[in-house]
Amino acid sequence: MATPAKKKDFNKTPQELVTEFWDQFFVKKPGKVTRIFPRSLYETLLPPSQPQGVSSSRNATDSYQAAVKECKEKVKRIVKECERTNEKFTDPDFDIEGDFEVRNCLHGLTHDADLNEFFGELQELYDLGAAKGAKKGIKSRGAPRSADDAPEAPALEGSKGRREGVKAGWRETFTPGSVHRLDWIFESPQWTKDGYSSSDIKQGCDGDCWWLAAVATIAHRKDLMDKVCVARDEEIGVYGFVFFKDGEWISTVVDDNLYLTEEDYRHYYDEYDPTGKKGRKHRKDKQTGSGALYFSQCSDPNETWLPLLEKAYAKVHGDYEAISGGWPGEGVEDMTGGVSAMLQSNRVLRKDKLWKELVNSNGDFVFSCSAHGYASTRGSMANGHAYSILKATEEVDEDGRKVRLVKIRNPWGERTSAGQGEWDGPWSDGSKEWTPYWLKKLDHKFGDDGEFWMSYQDMLDNFLYLYRTRLFDDKWTVVQQWTNVTVGWIAGYLNKKFVIEIKKGGTVVIVLSQLDERYFQGLEGQYMFILHFVLQDKDGKEQLCRVRPTLNWSSRSVSCELDLEPGRYEVLPKITVERDTSQRMVEDVVTRWAEENPAKLRQIGMQYDLAHAKGGVPDEDEIITQRKEEKKKKEEKKKAKAKAKREKERREKRKQKQVQITINMPEGSTVDTSSTGTESDKKEEKKETAEDKKEEEEKFEDAVEEKAKDDEKKKEEQPKKVSAPSSSSKSAGDAAAGEGKNTEKKGGEKKEDTAAAEETKVEDKVAKEEKKQEEKEKVVEEPKPTAAATEEVEEDLSEDEEEEEEEPKIEYEEGKIPWNAVCVVGLRVYAQDPDVTVTLATPNTAEEGASLVMDQHAVGATI
Incomplete structure (x- = not known):
């Protein structure tokens, strides 16, 4: 049943609706699981971590x-x-x-679940009456093991009826x-x-x-x-x-x-x-x-x-x-450390050049091949099946004509009961081409051993894919650099690029690869990445080569081989991606199989972690830990800031109280310190709540403000009351002054002592009141901030810094998983130059990265 269309909001413009769709489509914080288990579980087993961006350089051996x-x-x-x-x-x-x-x-880790789902889907087809012939796709084997078994299940990735990529393969049940x-x-x-x-x-x-x-x-x-x-x-x-x-x-x-x-x-x-x-x-x-x-x-x-x-x-x-x-080429790579390239036989430009490399297969190159097609067989050949190229030779026949022949082997080692598995055309066992002359010249014997000869042209006509693997010895230096990149939904060349510097000219082999997911099957996730790259000179004026996979299914790596002069060159990667939402996400696999099969998860999870423990690839788990620590520091700083703010307020209040008490004291009176701390005060203190405390502070502030206004009024009124003294009053004042001189002398010292005592009592009273206030707040007080923190916070307060607001969480549409494609890629460079280097470069500006131009044309999905 089709999902009902979402109701449109016609209050918004079409562009707003489109923008909202893409806002929901992409995850706001793209990332990749780089660690299945916490580092503390097996930290000593991981290789020494390299700083991000560091590349390794060494002799190839x-x-x-x-x-x-x-x-x-x-x-x-x-x-x-x-x-x-x-x-x-x-x-x-x-x-x-x-x-x-x-x-x-x-x-594998998810084998039983995959098999159950597969048969569940098959049962649904039967229930719908559309499962006729579907049993052909469930045979649980990879290839025949004896002559009685027919090759119904091709063993090459991407064959009909299989999932793509490493996820391909019949759900084997051994x-x-x-x-x-x-x-x-x-x-x-x-x-x-x-x-x-x-x-x-x-x-x-x-x-x-x-x-x-x-x-x-x-x-x-x-x-x-x-x-x-x-x-x-x-x-x-x-x-x-x-x-x-x-x-x-x-x-x-x-x-x-x-x-x-x-x-x-x-x-x-x-x-x-x-x-x-x-x-x-x-x-x-x-x-x-x-x-x-x-x-x-x-x-x-x-x-x-x-x-x-x-x-x-x-x-x-x-x-x-x-x-x-x-793919056979990947198998040769895994056992030789070489670099394989897939060639499509119907695209070969110069057959003589390829022939020379085939003849030299005992030197720098080795070759293999595969037949491909949707039918299980093509004549006597098995489709979706890999073969070995053992020898290529050019011989002269009885009439002096040159003949190019190739010796090939089927790993089955024998024909099936139906006679399939070996070539049955010209130069096959028993064919008319095998005269005594040729049997002796090629030292060939007929037999059901999986080996057969065919002409060079017949090989190109019957084997769609050839795999050429370049081998390396100690004359070669290899340098590599790994990183991770977020892959957008729209294909294009990435703004991250690799910079290669060659000091000594010669043959250079460049390989762009991703992690081999075969080592952690079940934890691959939903995305399949397909690699491409362009090699250009440093200024981007000349494009030297453009590399893309022969097949999307075969994209563990792509490579090129060419001669380069000394200088700097740039590799611009392009990664296209296909998403299969029916595949499980890594986090879902971990949470489920930690209970269902912990032993297998430990094995595959460790393989996953070791694969991702590369210099240049950020450790997402470590990043999360750092974020937590940063958040904790911010919280502590925030608390220290609040504490310092309260301290500052108390100091201000202390000064204000001291002023108030001094103002309210009658002239010539003294402060009765014994009144502080009376029984009534203690009872009031116990009854105070946070609300009362706030009210008192507000009253206190109002009183201080009112008192300040009264003082202003008195100052304004004082000049009006003063008048010039009359002559009579002047004579009377002179007489009084003469009598008061002696009194002032006697009482001067007493007044000074009294004023000093009163000032001390005022300070004592303020201090005691402050002490009581502090005791009330002890219950809710945070740890006392350090002097440095207080000073820093006071500076913030003086600048009136605003609090940072947390980023709002995005509410994604229920049932839809946003796009979150992150790929780990690495560039390897082989050269006969011990000083070859490779570094990672990013654009200086976002505009530079978004507007890559090549050959005066914008780089896009089709280049």
Whole structure:
């Protein structure tokens, strides 16, 4: 049922209505959750914080060396402890045996809720009578694990029927039968047999073909594989690996427990087996060798490197479900530290240039590819599936003509029962092109092993996307800078920009990236960000390159490679965003799963916090703490100000009372100090309330004012009463004066003493009254302000400073969540220049940032 339209207020102009709409549309204080848990819970685990805006610069291999060192030290400590306890290693952070019933190592944080919602939506379709054929979309697997399984579920992100981005992927439900150690599964386990090889790789029940294609791409390069698998002790059962994440290398270790497809015999059958013969047969037939593994496996029955590498990759991402669905180029990046670029084959401008890079794939580049389309297959090829490019070669045929051929591999490692998975055109196994001449020249053998040859042109025609990964050695320097930006609803280039300074000219690789959300799935939020950037010279006169993603679904990073002369250059980022309000907000996930699955939230929440703990990215939790402290200081200052104000008023009143008492005293009288503090006064004091006190003060002020008026009147009337003395009175006065001289001399000293005593008594009386007043106010008095605070407040009072008003809270329309898109982005620059730098710059004025112009045209959504 459609939501009823909101009634218009025709008392307002159309522009006012539009403005009000946008006021409600955007959140007034945009921000991002940068910390799931308070810093105090694991402060020592976070890397040292860097001041905002600080960038890191190092040799491209420095981070790798640090991770390798850390990994080897971990393995060494574990071996020492296991020797002491005489136990094999069990990984407490990824214990798949202990977690077998809970399944946190298999599934993501929100898996069960997502699955329930999915089937709920499906049930609604059935109820509406529109669910015919919908069952095809709920098969809970990623890709076939044997020749009997058809590839109904593509494992590339963005395939039909999937959510976009990392959130893509069939809601995998894994159901392994058991967990056992290597020495239980394999008769003669070996890490490798005759080294690493792409032909070793066979995909299991996870939809990680994209990653396995990446592994196959580098498996024929021993130097690259040894960079990933850096330490192990097979007897203890501990294996150490390093991976590249968000611009830095990280290390991890795993034990040798693995998932098996079949359950143990005692769980599988309810049969009497007193000798154990049936159990042993069940184990040998269904739980022994590589073929018994639930996830990836080596083609050799006793080789173990691939399932353990896959386990480590799943661990660093949180679970096996997290690595389902992706892009081969990203997988190569994660294992080499290189930079990948996606190429769309039908857009290739110069095919000869691409061919030269393919032929050089054993040097600076490695390649992979993927077939794409809405149908599950395209001829014999599987769509939405990743493949490895193993070799490119140009050979001469029997007639002297040059032929360009490419060797490709499917990570399934075999065809399906329907014959799908390998190329069946020219140069496929058994085709007419394979003469004895070519079989010998290319050393090719026919077989159902996932490997096949095809011409260069056929590759471009049948694989829509190619992934080229540039590799780096110690000749390269890498510098990076991270920040966070608020992304508006209207797309455009941001007013924050990165400034690159090159001292030594040469090839430069520039990468704009966002945090890899695969590491904290379930906490991604509602926004998917798509990155673009423009590189221009410092003055903005010349645009050197403009970069945008080949696909919106593949936007973990975008990059460019070009030759630059020494100088300063600017990178202007542009971020477009898509919002999915059906996804959960981060704060909602935290509050719900803290109760439903606290163990999994601790694991994924820590990954989230570590990802956001980067120099240049403000810690929102710390900002909130600072705001609270500032608010507290303001409150204390306010109290001190009020206290000082009361002190000042009391001093004024004391002076006024002293004046009043002096004025009211009869001439020549003395003050009876004993009258102060009488019984009646005490009774009156007890009866006084705050209201009475106020009335008395008002009366007192009125009396002082009235007395001042009387004094003025007396002064005005005094000249009228004075007249010139007559001669008779003058003679009489002279006579009186003669008699009074002696009296004045005698009484002068007495009058002075009396006046001094009276003045002292007046001061004593005022002081006692002030003391009583202070005792009455003691109950409500705040702590006495410091002298500095009092002085500061008095200065404020003298300037008549007004109190700051709090910002009014915005009342948002119920049921609508305002726009709040904040993205964490980083710029990495690789150059063969040890002095390369990158800094973050913001516009000098708001106008400058709002009016970016490029090529004399305003920068907008379409550039």
